[in-house]
Amino acid sequence: MAPATAAPRAPAKENGKAEATIEPVLVVSGLRAYFQTSSFGVEREVRAVDDISFHVGANEIYGLAGESSSGKTTLIKTVAGAIRPPLRVLSGSVVFDFRGRRVSVYDSDPQVMDEIRWKHLSYIMQGSMNVLNPVRRVRHSFVDFAFRHIGRKMPEFMDIVRTHLQRLHLTPAVLDAYPHQLSGGMRQRVTIALATVCRPEFIIADEPTTALDVIVQNGVLAMLRDVQREIRSSIIFVTHDMAVHANLCDRLGIMYAGRLVEEGRTADVFKAPKHPYTAHLIASLPRIGYVAARKGLEGTPPNLADPPSGCRFHPRCPLAADICRRQAPPMTWSSPGHRVACFAAATGSAQ
């Protein structure tokens, strides 16, 4: 664990001009979180989050993209401080700045974290069916999640919940419904309402729209965006759907096999991807109106218990050189606000 005195600085302050004005709300530096198991003397280590540093500014939507088992869910769980053995944080720090109140997730008392959770830092989970208690009315979930944090009397609390639901285009009648009576889109909106009712400064959203249909997804995303604008919170938005990232996020980080491989403003990343993996992800997106053949990526995602040496992408990379097999590329700034971990990108040949 890094000493608490070493206050991490936002990397953007040193480099980018545009972002220098944005105060980071979250600064993650050098974070490593491994799953370590040992059964019958066999030690196994899965490096799900390996040396990740990034920051999220105030009032910003930060997208995290990557395929399954790239460690994106582990990363946000670690950021939220919601980890359990065998997952352990080996080094690095996660520091939030909630409007002047600095909280370091791995150096604070559990009581402080309890107080922070939901009031300042909330989490929208993937399966809305699993978040809401199936045998209790939705009202019960709201009382369970938010009553203590809002700290008002019950009738006043229910008024706050009702106004909040109306803001999210939900009728207060949903409070008396059971989760199974609501459609998938409505349930997902209820979980978003649950996560935003305390007006938190920071929201972590883990694939909140993956199971939804296009039309419903569009509506849920629009609503999330409106709520974010209104309560001026920051969001880390995780999904593997690049089209969602393109439409929602201000900045985008791409993860591959437990590492951040590229990060930049969404428009920059889509216009000029620097890492070959990002370039492939964007080039392979099918679009309505285009029928030209698009290639899939050869090979399979690496096993994190035994990752490839050097750059973890090199077995699938069309540009892999000798150095990629031996050495892991460091994250370097290619232009203000845009950084990439690739040797080939440094010479500008990734595209």
Place this chain on the structure above:
Amino acid sequence: MTPPLLEVREVVKAYSMGSVLSRHRIRAVEGVSFTMKAERPEIFTIIGESGSGKTTLARMILNTVSPTAGTIRFRGTDLSKIWRGRDRLAFMRGVQPIFQNPFDAFNPLKQIDRYLFTTARRMAGLRTVKEIEDRADQALKKVGLSLVEIRGRFPHELSGGQLQRIAIARALISTPALIVADEPVSMIDASLRMSIVNLLRNLRDEMGVSIIYITHDLATAYYISDRIIIMRKGRVVEGGDARAVLDNPQHPYSIQLKQAVLSPDAAGSGGALLSAGLVESQAELGELT
């Protein structure tokens, strides 16, 4: 004249819901008709939201659910008239499924090659070990794998993309004329998705297999389909040549659907294109209150 490969005529499926006292019927599929010709293999896409009846329709084509009304004929044989085991086996040889989630489709405790061997024995009627293994290997080669790679492996040792390829290889063992693929790429990672979609296209072009591709993803549908139908609440709202329908949708629902598709070209727009869905959510509220 040869009978069409698949003929679906005015098919209806109704489910009874509720208890004895408050019984009501839900019509999952309501009067759907289409025909797939035997002469030319094609990819026929069924698009619809969840609850639009597309999976029920697929199950009726696979003959695991029988329609309440209407007929489905495969190569001229009415599916509801298949009684004998021999006829059923012949039907299953001709029509094979691929499911949405390859991790759910395979038993985690069973070695993956057993599925291929069992299918080769039951569906292709092969007897000797060598014949069976050769057939399995051939099928795997068509999807870009080989028996050596997967022999003795369990599902958790393979990626989602590999498992889905194996599921397709398994379906190919009986040399089917029609494959029903129910959302085959929605659980697959982005970097592997296009290779599966391309594989479906190859099956049509090189092996002459017709495919019913069920999805809610308009972009991949546009990429591979020849013909398309758009379903809503059990009914077909629009259908025809895939490119023509998706380039210029006519029905209000199809237009809404196309507008709701998020384009990757809008990078950095900051959510300017997110709005179309709210119309639908208002309608939903009406139903609850």
